[in-house]
Amino acid sequence: MDAVDIIAGLDIGTTKIGCFIAEVNEAQEIKIIGVGTAPSEGLRYGIVVDSEKTVRSIRAAVEKAEEMADVQVDMVYAGIAGDHIRSINGRGVVAITGEDNEVSEEDIRRVIEAARAVALPLDREVIHILPQEFIVDDQRGIRDPVGMTGVRLEAEVHIVTGAIASAQNIYRCIEKAGYSTASLVLEPLASSYSVLSEDEKELGVILVDIGGGTSDIALFYEGCIRHTAVVALGGRNVTNDLAIMLRTPIESAERLKIAHGHALHCEGDKEMVVEVPGVNGRPSRRISKGLLVDIIQPRMVEILTIIYEEIKKSTYVNLMTTGLVLTGGASLLPGTMELAEEIFNMPVKIGHPTGFTGMVAEAGTPQSATGVGLIQYALKHRGEEGPDFSKEKKSFSSLYEKFKQLFDRKI
Numbered sequence: 030m031d032a033v034d035i036i037a038g039l040d041i042g043t044t045k046i047g048c049f050i051a052e053v054n055e056a057q058e059i060k061i062i063g064v065g066t067a068p069s070e071g072l073r074y075g076i077v078v079d080s081e082k083t084v085r086s087i088r089a090a091v092e093k094a095e096e097m098a099d100v101q102v103d104m105v106y107a108g109i110a111g112d113h114i115r116s117i118n119g120r121g122v123v124a125i126t127g128e129d130n131e132v133s134e135e136d137i138r139r140v141i142e143a144a145r146a147v148a149l150p151l152d153r154e155v156i157h158i159l160p161q162e163f164i165v166d167d168q169r170g171i172r173d174p175v176g177m178t179g180v181r182l183e184a185e186v187h188i189v190t191g192a193i194a195s196a197q198n199i200y201r202c203i204e205k206a207g208y209s210t211a212s213l214v215l216e217p218l219a220s221s222y223s224v225l226s227e228d229e230k231e232l233g234v235i236l237v238d239i240g241g242g243t244s245d246i247a248l249f250y251e252g253c254i255r256h257t258a259v260v261a262l263g264g265r266n267v268t269n270d271l272a273i274m275l276r277t278p279i280e281s282a283e284r285l286k287i288a289h290g291h292a293l294h295c296e297g298d299k300e301m302v303v304e305v306p307g308v309n310g311r312p313s314r315r316i317s318k319g320l321l322v323d324i325i326q327p328r329m330v331e332i333l334t335i336i337y338e339e340i341k342k343s344t345y346v347n348l349m350t351t352g353l354v355l356t357g358g359a360s361l362l363p364g365t366m367e368l369a370e371e372i373f374n375m376p377v378k379i380g381h382p383t384g385f386t387g388m389v390a391e392a393g394t395p396q397s398a399t400g401v402g403l404i405q406y407a408l409k410h411r412g413e414e415g416p417d418f419s420k421e422k423k424s425f426s427s428l429y430e431k432f433k434q435l436f437d438r439k440i
Contacts, residue, residue, distance in 0.1 A: 037094070038403025039087065039105040039208075040216070041199060043242025044265055044358075045069050046086045048094035049392060049400035050102060051385065059404060061387035063098025064397075065090045074242045074261045075111030077198040080205070087206040104209045106407045108216040108399050109156065109199060110243050112261035113192035118161070119144045121184045125165075132165065132174045132182055140184040149190060156196070157189040157215055161253040172252070187254050189215050211407065217245035217257055219402035222409075224356050224380030224395075225249065232350040235373075236380070237336055238398060239359035241265040244336055248343050256343035262332045264359030267325055274324045275316070281306040291322050292329040292364030298322055329365060333372045340373075352376035358396040 033052050036059075040047040050063035067089035071082030095101055121144030127133040145158055163171040164183035174182060196213060203210050220238045221230070230249040238245040240263045248256040267290070271282035289303045298319035306313045340346055352375040355366060360379055369377045381393055382401035392401050 035100055035102060036404050036407045037091070037102040037105045038219075038400045038407065039091070039107045039203070040397075040400040040403065041072065041075075041083075041087070041108055042069050042110075042240050042399075043072050043075055043263065045241065045396075046090040047397065047400045048090040048105070049397065049404055050094045050098040050100060051387070051404045053408060057408060059385040059387075059408065061385050061389075061392045061401070061404075063094035063096075063100070064388055064391045064400075065093025065095070065097065067093065069241070071202075072242070075109070075259070076113065076195050077202055080198065080202050083202045084205045087202060087208075091206065091208065102208065104211045105203065106211050106403045107199060107203060107213055108219050108403055109191060109196060109213045110216040110240070110245050110259050111191075111195055112243065112259050113195050114156075114189065114215065114257070114259045115153070115191075116187060116189045116257040117147065118255075119147055119186050119188050121145070121186065123182050125179055125182050130178045130180060132177050132179065134175060136182050137163075137175065137184075140182050141186065144184050144186045144188070147188060152193055153190045154193050154196065155188060156191045156213060157187075157218065159187040159189070159218075159254050161185045161187055161255065162251075170251075187257070189218075189257055212410070214403055214406050215245075215257065216240075216399045217247035217259075218254065219406050220245065220356055220380075220398040221247055221249065221254070221402065222405035223382035223384065223402035224354060224398050227252070229351045229354070233345070233348045234351045235340060235349050235353045235375075237353060237355050237360075237369075238357040239263055239332070239355065239365075240357045240399075241359070244332060244357070244359075246336060246339055248340065248345050248349065250345050250348050255345045256340070258339045258342075260332070260335055260339060262335060263357075264362070266332065267328050267359070267362070270324050270328050271321070275305050276308060277305050278308055285321065286325070286362070289318055289321055290325050290362055291318075292326055292362055292368045294319065294322050294326070295364075325362070326368075329362070329368055330372070332359075333365075333369050337372055349375065352378070354378055354380040356380035356395040356398040360395050 036051050038049045046069045048065045052060045067086045071079035121140045123140045163174040165177050166179040231252050233250045236247045242263045244260040246258045268282045272279050299317050301318040302315050366377050
């Protein structure tokens, strides 16, 4: 690696797109030198619905970060989320073939490939295979089996899959914006690199990244990821509720939420008055802050309750010793942490990205957890090959052509 290397992370969210550019020195220390954000137009719940708008937003975010950093990037590590993400736990088994029955790197590669051999629908592909533990001749709990001796090697893994079409659309939008994609990274996995400590992952922790359109969930125990999920609800739902109930533009509803919003009622809410702008020249009106909270609180209760129900699907939920870490832009809504403590009945804290220098004020907020985490993930996993969603070999159009050719031959 050069004396100074450049890594770029691209957080493609429903409400905003953020680009983070970092320098990495020979000591593997990360310094954030550029941050650029742009409104996310063309995405809905993490899925591209308008490619041209998405391309413009990506280009705007990256160009802002490039200008700030005074560098140009041609490759990014991009986050992927959306309610098309699914995950399962799997297992692979192989015979140890190394000399003197010693486990080698090749054996690990083969057992991971064996774990990959799960039946998936034609429209889905594996994004990550995350090892949880290795087993050598029934000896469990092994983190790194290289050098151990035995006859049989097993691997228990967490397999994250995504819709091929959704991933391809992200690849294509990044490519049309003028950049290549080094890898697609599950967003809660990326966020875990920036906001969770090794002790938390070891003892058991739940990470919930509440973004604009989706809430990303990851459970860790004994240093490994045990469960992941994506819920198609986020801070944007709160904004939409305010816009509809108060008959005010979306932009005004967002400003009201940020300036006066609260997830729980506080003393004096009914006496405090806030001004609500009207739509398209209609007169503004004044309401109590209590009415604002009356609209926000039920939606936040719903979001957190659905997240809790999703978490309870994991058999590891009762092992989350250190509690819950909330991150993402919506976690900054006052009262969210206290409300989550009531619903989850466990300790809750707000997670801020750490492990870097440079633009700490700009990149040290919960909204930046995924962007900073992408850089930290890239530093650890560069050179590893992931699925190439840019290829169209499994796309519906290719399958259609194959069936059409077969049908034509039969005629």
